[in-house]
Amino acid sequence: EVQLVESGGGLVQPGRSLRLSCAASGFTFDDYAMHWVRQAPGKGLEWVSGISWNSGSIGYADSVKGRFTISRDNAKNSLYLQMNSLRAEDTALYYCAKDVKTYSSSSGAFDYWGQGTLVTVSS
Amino acid sequence: EIVLTQSPATLSLSPGERATLSCGASQSVSSSYLAWYQQKPGLAPRLLIYDASSRATGIPDRFSGSGSGTDFTLTISRLEPEDFAVYYCQQYGSSPTFGPGTKVDIK
Numbered sequence: 364e365v366q367l368v369e370s371g372g373g374l375v376q377p378g379r380s381l382r383l384s385c386a387a388s389g390f391t392f393d394d395y396a397m398h399w400v401r402q403a404p405g406k407g408l409e410w411v412s413g414i415s416w417n418s419g420s421i422g423y424a425d426s427v428k429g430r431f432t433i434s435r436d437n438a439k440n441s442l443y444l445q446m447n448s449l450r451a452e453d454t455a456l457y458y459c460a461k462d463v464k465t466y467s468s469s470s471g472a473f474d475y476w477g478q479g480t481l482v483t484v485s486s
Numbered sequence: 487e488i489v490l491t492q493s494p495a496t497l498s499l500s501p502g503e504r505a506t507l508s509c510g511a512s513q514s515v516s517s518s519y520l521a522w523y524q525q526k527p528g529l530a531p532r533l534l535i536y537d538a539s540s541r542a543t544g545i546p547d548r549f550s551g552s553g554s555g556t557d558f559t560l561t562i563s564r565l566e567p568e569d570f571a572v573y574y575c576q577q578y579g580s581s582p583t584f585g586p587g588t589k590v591d592i593k
Binding site: 398407408409410413422424425458463470471472473474476477478479 | 487519521523525530531532533536537542543574576578579580581582583584585586587
């Protein structure tokens with residue numbers, strides 16, 4: 364059974380940093396691209412960032428480019444999102460999601476999602 | 487960035503009826519890299535369709551996707567009670583973007 368478990372969310376002041384983690388199990392992690400998708404309270408979905416199976420291709424939404432960094436550790440079956448210079452508009456539930464296809468790039472569709480970790484940016 | 491629009495914003499139907507949801511793109515979606523998701527309150531989204539017309543694993547055949555270029559459609563042939571939810575389209579031919587969603591509610 365595929366499982367994605369996010370952690371690291373919380374309340375943080377504007378301008379500060381936070382690191383999200385996603386622990387994956389139930390599939391061959393290093394065969395798949397992985398992504399972060401967020402959803403602000405009561406709003407729609409926004410893709411944040413994606414990373415290919417071998418970290419050779421990485422992409423970011425314009426809204427986070429230069430502030431967020433995605434990475435993965437295939438030996439630990441883990442995905443990360445380093446979030447710097449956080450803003451109020453980054454407040455959202457952050458989902459870790461698995462790409463539906465093997466060996467895809469940093470852009471894809473998402474067939475498994477975690478339960479999300481809530482990030483609240485407020486003073 | 488490819489901007490996606492969805493219509494209608496809300497679709498009010500009865501169980502057993504057919505639902506037709508539309509997704510339009512501001513420019514052509516390469517290779518028909520278009521997906522559809524269902525989301526219920528308090529839950530993560532569920533992938534229904536990818537590559538415009540391929541059903542994801544475990545998705546009932548009452549869900550079907552079609553379209554290419556800038557115009558795509560999700561059809562639910564006969565609505566079941568569990569199908570009332572919000573539906574999002576997403577393109578991944580370039581940097582991924584989502585549409586604003588269509589809410590399918592009970593008439």
